[in-house]
Each structure stands twice: as structure tokens, then as C-alpha cells.
Amino acid sequence: EVQLVESGGGLVQPGGSLRLSCAVSGFSIKNNYMSWVRQAPGKGLEWVSVIFTAGSTFYADSVKGRFTISRHNSENTVSLQMNSLRPEDTAVYYCARDQSRYFDLWGRGTLVTVSS
């Protein structure tokens, strides 16, 4: 069965750090692009970052320089290291399989709350 399961969310103070993980089963991440997409409470979807099969990474301007996406092929997991967190980073973070033109598989998401 294909599954993407995010973890690592929680409450963090502004300026703090958090590391999200996405455990994938049912397909190999080393053969696929993987993205993170977030959704602030009551708001729409916002693409955050992608990691390509060759390891190249790209980020939305809103997180560039603060977030780092990485891939761990042996564990079949994708991570998102989030530093210098701001209140506006508060959102549910989804891991998604990225087909370079669309996102065909999504996890259930993990909630990140940035607040003092």
C-alpha cells in the first residue's frame, strides 16, 4: 500500500527550529521528485520546496535561506529542516510525490505552530 506519513510537527517559539519527516512506503523516493506543500489555518495551499532525483533542491521565496529539504534513500524518507521560524510559517505541512507537473500522492500532514 502506498503511504506518506509526516511527523515532527508541534509548537515552537518564533526564531526556533523544527525538523519534519515524511516516511514513504509503497514506492521508492530515489526514483521520484518529492515536495512539501503547506496550508495555513483556513487558508489555501502553498508550495514550499522540492527535491529532484538528482538531489537538486528548490524553495519558495518565502522560505528560501531558512528551510532545507533533504532525502534519505536508504530509509525512504524525506525531511524538511525549518530554521528561524516565524508566526507566518504556522501551517499544516504536507509531503507529496511530485510528478514535475502535478502532485499525485499526499500524506495527511503535520501541524506546525509558531507562537510564543
Add this chain to the structure above:
Amino acid sequence: QSALTQPRSVSGSPGQSVTISCTGTSSDVGVYNSVSWYQQHPGKAPKLMIYDVSKRPSGVPDRFSGSKSGNTASLTISGLQAEDEADYYCCSYAGSAVFGGGTKLTVL
């Protein structure tokens, strides 16, 4: 990239058809055929409904169809059913992905 423009809400009665528009620019929707649509029920993850403007993934009913004209893409849902009530998001993926603001579909 700026967010794509969608109507905030649309509604229809069971059995009717509704169309949700998604307006971009000549730099995204107008030039690339990488438009996709996602359905999201409250508290759930988004689900891919349409990709590459008009293609349906396996398992998505043929009541859902997509099209594009110029800088505007559209999602049409025919034969509305109660379970279609959800938020719908369009997305244009051209190097990076940009989403629309979302449309709440109410089935009356």
C-alpha cells in the same frame, strides 16, 4: 509568481453541473499545460482530480473534467453529488508550483 485567481465559492443542486475557473497569466496557465486540480474535504489531505489540464487519474469519476482557454483553466463537475462538496484548488506547475486561492463548492 502570484497566486492563481479562483472564485471564493460556487454552488449547485444535486444533478446539476458547476464550473470553477482558475485565471493565471501568459507566464503560467497561458503557456504551460501543467494545470492540475485538487479536491480537499475538511481536515483531509488534498486529492488529485485532474492533471495536465484535462487528464483524470485512475479512480476519479468521469463527472470531473478539465479544460483551458488562454490564461484561464476550468474544472467542470457534472451530475453533482453530495460528496462533491469540498474545497477545490487549481495549480500551475512551471518550474515551481503556484496554487489558486481555492473555491468552496456547496451542494445545495
